Amino acid sequence: MEWIKHLFKHTPEIQLFVCLALGFAIGRIKLWKISLGGVAGTLIVAIFIGTIGVALNDEVKNIAFALFIFTLGYMSGPSFFASLNRSSLRYGVFTLIEAVTVLAVTAVATVSLNLDQGTAAGLMAGGATESAVVGTATDAIGKLKLPADQIKTLQANVGTAYSISYIVGLITIVLMTSQIFPSLMRINVREEAEKLWIKLGGGSDAEGTAPALPGLVGRAHQVVYADGSTVGAIEAALGEDVTVERVRRGGEAIELTPDTELVLGDIVLLVGPRERLVGGDRRIGPEVAPPTGVDVDLETADVVLTAKEGSGRTIGELRAAIPPEERHGVFLTGITRMDHPLPVQPGTTINTGDTLHMSGTKRDLADFVPRVGFRIDPGVKADLVFISVGIVLGMLIGKITITLGSVPLSLGTGGGCLLTGLVFGWLRARRPTFGQYHPAAAQVVKDLGLATFICAVGLSSGPQAVDLIKQYGVSLAIAGLLVTLIPACVSMFVAWKLMKLPAPLALGSVAGQQCSTPAITAIQQAAGNTTPLMAYTIVYALSNVVLPLLGPVVVAMADALN
Structure with missing residues (x-):
């Protein structure tokens, strides 16, 4: 001693x-x-x-x-x-x-x-x-x-x-x-x-501590039934949360706009919640293994909410206030307040200072993030x-x-x-x-x-x-x-x-x-x-x-x- x-x-x-x-x-x-x-x-x-x-x-x-x-x-x-x-x-x-x-x-x-x-x-x-x-x-x-x-x-x-x-x-x-x-x-x-949970807009099967939104997935489909349909029409048919990220035609990627028409044999890459993509076979065509050049990497971003119009509003209200074209391809995967996770449901109220966890392509995130807040730089601690x-x-x-x-x-x-x-x-x-x-x-x-x-x-x-x-x-x-x-x-x-x-x-x-x-x-x-x-x-x-x-x-x- x-x-x-x-x-x-x-x-x-x-x-x-x-x-x-x-x-x-x-x-x-x-x-x-x-x-x-x-x-x-x-x-x-x-x-x-x-x-x-x-x-x-x-x-x-x-x-x-x-x-x-x-x-x-x-x-x-x-x-x-x-x-x-x-x-x-x-x-x-x-x-x-x-x-x-x-x-x-x-x-x-x-x-x-x-x-x-x-x-x-x-x-x-x-x-x-x-x-x-x-x-x-x-x-x-x-x-x-x-x-x-x-x-x-x-x-x-x-x-x-x-x-x-x-x-x-x-x-x-x-x-x-x-x-x-x-x-x-x-x-x-x-x-x-x-x-x-149901009152906030969640499903009745929300048991345990599973995330409010399903995991994001990507699916590649060959155009059969969607011949002549536009990209915007496909996204609208599958739901707002689904985006067409890539279209490959004749071995080459083509530029996309909502008015781009799909043709027979195109390979279409969809990104969105798993449950929304299950209808891709019926609306577009059979699912296929994505060829080289079709896949896309999604980035994640932690964004601190600063937008005045977002504070004190529910997720559903904020979503309705932002035009679909401005939030295209951006997915909300989580919310934390003072390091505590909140339900990601339409009825959840968010406040200034909350951290929004988002996924999307680099371009989509770069366009959308300044609309709601600022991105935390992971390189600066x-x-x-x-x-x-x-x-x-x-x-x-x-x-x-x-x-x-x-x-x-x-x-x-x-x-x-x-x-x-x-x-x-x-x-x-x-x-x-x-x-x-x-x-x-x-x-x-x-x-x-x-x-x-x-x-x-x-x-x-x-x-x-x-x-x-x-x-x-x-x-x-x-x-x-x-x-x-x-x-x-x-x-x-x-x-x-x-x-x-x-x-x-x-x-x-x-x-x-x-x-x-x-x-x-x-x-x-x-x-x-x-x-x-x-x-x-x-x-x-x-x-x-x-x-x-x-x-x-x-x-x-x-x-x-x-």
């Missing part, structure tokens, strides 16, 4: 990656349908290793948290601002319920159990299953006019209380949303999700100038302090970087010529930044963890249960009884107000499709912004109550 302690003290980078490796390994372990996840696993391992008296310095912790919270804001920005409209803002009631209720329950627990500022903040962060609150609360505690040793102890208590209440809160929200609430509602989630300027501005904003009574209030590094991240993400969506931050790169930075920050918090919490657990015992776990349970029950009542939301949207809203990825995963498994994500992504975007800002609030509240 002394050798390990000596190694960790002199090479702190080793203890960081040991905690990450073990933490993410533990986080993958599933008990029934629940796993802790890498962040919670890292925190538990870090608290355990921290008991031997090793820690990471504050600079590492602050840098990691700044990277995480700015990236979180950047990824949330387009969806957050797009949600500030009449149709989406009604879902804001769930974020409001979450914010007010967790503060109220935490206040009662603070008075009843005589919690200090750090324990109260950790209790709220874990019960709300929002890791970012740990950082903003820790920042706020550091500004209290208290001795340095006391501040260090309070900051350590944040991590310990968070780990206890998070585990309880995670289990609670997963069970409530995927099992208990559906039982109380006396509904079959899968049946309700299928009804909603992150504009470090843009990101660094945003973090610097966020840190400067975080230093602005307003004193309320004896409590200094400020956004801190967390609130400041979250604010600039939101604005910079929104600016990127509005002006796509600068500031690229590829979603995959952003996800890695966000996860690594949060895990590193949580590791630093856990290592510093280790020495005080045993004392805090002995002091409060099971009462802290019960308080964490209530911080999760009460807001969830209130929101479920509002969603189901007052707002009359379909069951998948009601359950997705409750998971979204908790920003709980494990909960929405369990709901999707029960639903059999992605319909719960339509509500989850809206509430998630709002809660991801509001809940981290409660860190300084809960510290000030606990300070006043004490």
Whole structure:
């Protein structure tokens, strides 16, 4: 043990990656349908290793948290601002319920159990299953006019209380949303999700998590029955989603227009959804093996929606608004919002900042993409100038302090970087010529930044963890249960009884107000499709912004109550 302690003290980078490796390994372990996840696993391992008296310095912790919270804001920005409209803002009631209720329950627990500022903040962060609150609360505690040793102890208590209440809160929200609430509602989630799927325009056989559109395929046919028909007539007969991409006549490819007439013996290459192409034999002629020069390569493009006429409209409405000739040969194969997939159905509403996954020929994509948004360049992963300027501005904003009574209030590094991240993400969506931050790169930075920050918090919490657990015992776990349970029950009542939301949207809203990825995963498994994500992504975007800002609030509240 002394050798390990000596190694960790002199090479702190080793203890960081040991905690990450073990933490993410533990986080993958599933008990029934629940796993802790890498962040919670890292925190538990870090608290355990921290008991031997090793820690990471504050600079590492602050840098990691700044990277995480700015990236979180950047990824949330387009969806957050797009949600500030009449149709989406009604879902804001769930974020409001979450914010007010967790503060109220935490206040009662603070008075009843005589919690200090750090324990109260950790209790709220874990019960709300929002890791970012740990950082903003820790920042706020550091500004209290208290001795340095006391501040260090309070900051350590944040991590310990968070780990206890998070585990309880995670289990609670997963069970409530995927099992208990559906039982109380006396509904079959899968049946309700299928009804909603059909209402959105999907087929009645939409079971499981299959894509909304069939896989794109190409088919070559020899012209027999279509002799004398035009290209436009063939496409219209087979359906709008089908395009004639190539026609080979006498061994040579010919130029195509909608008025081009087909002649006996032409080889026609069709591209479109599999189900639409099955009629090709009857309308054109027998399917044949494509000769050399007929095949065509389809490209894929990830396109961020920026067109004003597209935001807040359904896929069906946007499709109807764009003339068929402008979207010819372009296929929508997927939609993601903040890295969560949405149903690709005519009734699905899309917002600015959503990523549209498209397929088509290079020429067709080049013509169509500027019509709806900008194409993400896969070769550029992150504009470090843009990101660094945003973090610097966020840190400067975080230093602005307003004193309320004896409590200094400020956004801190967390609130400041979250604010600039939101604005910079929104600016990127509005002006796509600068500031690229590829979603995959952003996800890695966000996860690594949060895990590193949580590791630093856990290592510093280790020495005080045993004392805090002995002091409060099971009462802290019960308080964490209530911080999760009460807001969830209130929101479920509002969603189901007052707002009359379909069951998948009601359950997705409750998971979204908790920003709980494990909960929405369990709901999707029960639903059999992605319909719960339509509500989850809206509430998630709002809660991801509001809940981290409660860190300084809960510290000030606990300070006043004490």
